[in-house]
Amino acid sequence: MAWSPNTWKTRFSLNIKGLPYKTVWVEYPDIEPLCKTIGATAAEKRRDGTPLYTLPVIHDPNTSAVLSDSAAIAQYLDKTYPDTPTLIPPHLDALTAAFEDAFWSVFEPGYGYIICAAMYDVLREGSRPFFRQTRDKVLGKPGEIEPGSEKRAQHWEKNRVGIHNIAKWLEMDGKDKLFFAGNDAGITYADITVAGFFMWFKKCCGEDSQEWADIRAWDGGRWKRFMEAFESFEVVDVGEELAL
Numbered sequence: 001m002a003w004s005p006n007t008w009k010t011r012f013s014l015n016i017k018g019l020p021y022k023t024v025w026v027e028y029p030d031i032e033p034l035c036k037t038i039g040a041t042a043a044e045k046r047r048d049g050t051p052l053y054t055l056p057v058i059h060d061p062n063t064s065a066v067l068s069d070s071a072a073i074a075q076y077l078d079k080t081y082p083d084t085p086t087l088i089p090p091h092l093d094a095l096t097a098a099f100e101d102a103f104w105s106v107f108e109p110g111y112g113y114i115i116c117a118a119m120y121d122v123l124r125e126g127s128r129p130f131f132r133q134t135r136d137k138v139l140g141k142p143g144e145i146e147p148g149s150e151k152r153a154q155h156w157e158k159n160r161v162g163i164h165n166i167a168k169w170l171e172m173d174g175k176d177k178l179f180f181a182g183n184d185a186g187i188t189y190a191d192i193t194v195a196g197f198f199m200w201f202k203k204c205c206g207e208d209s210q211e212w213a214d215i216r217a218w219d220g221g222r223w224k225r226f227m228e229a230f231e232s233f234e235v236v237d238v239g240e241e242l243a244l
Helices: 005-017 028-038 070-080 090-105 111-122 128-139 150-170 189-205 210-228
Strands: 057-060 065-068
Touching: 005 070, 005 189, 028 057, 028 128, 057 070, 065 070, 070 090, 070 189, 090 189, 111 128, 111 150, 111 189, 150 210, 189 210
Parallel strands: none
Antiparallel strands: 057 065
16 A cells, blocks of 8 residues: 655656656565665665665656655656646745755654554555564654543644644635645645645545544645545556565
8 A cells, every 4th residue: 555655745746747657565674675776875864874765766767767755756757757747846946845844844753653653554564573673763662652542632733733834834825725836836746745744644544534534624624625636646556566
């Protein structure tokens, strides 16, 4: 199942542009070996300075290009396939880069406990031991925040406040603006960043979950309308298993 917010950013980018692609399903322990094998650079660094290989990664057979990091991939797709919908308008490239940092800054870390517990439940067996080992080091034990607990409710309320702050950005000009570049501009990469975050909760917590119902209801139903604009782009191909 496709659930990661970062890989969803690239999946949305490809679907919105209408570019054909094939998904290769990769388990957590195989990400670094795969990236090294195909020549994908590490998108981030760990706290100790060592390279951190992450997904998404694309290989474009038309150009032989291999790219990592969803924002860099979006820029590449715009440049290489200019006759498709633009994800990052040239005059908004700097603001789009700043937006990603600003977006994550409105959240306090507690939401991670909630989503990581939900992520573990949807992972395949090949990824579970790796995920538990690496995430417990950072977040403690996500399962300690049980549904219905006061601590969980406190973290979820802070998540609501963070998302409400993003809604206020969209309301700065006093207009009913659904997309960050304006309704006339349609979906851009800034919107995709937010949609990827919401897909994380939709897929991991479940479409019938209270968490997903909450998100859709927040800010007067703004986010329900927002995600409805992405429904036709939630296409997931069958793909194939990784063979290293």
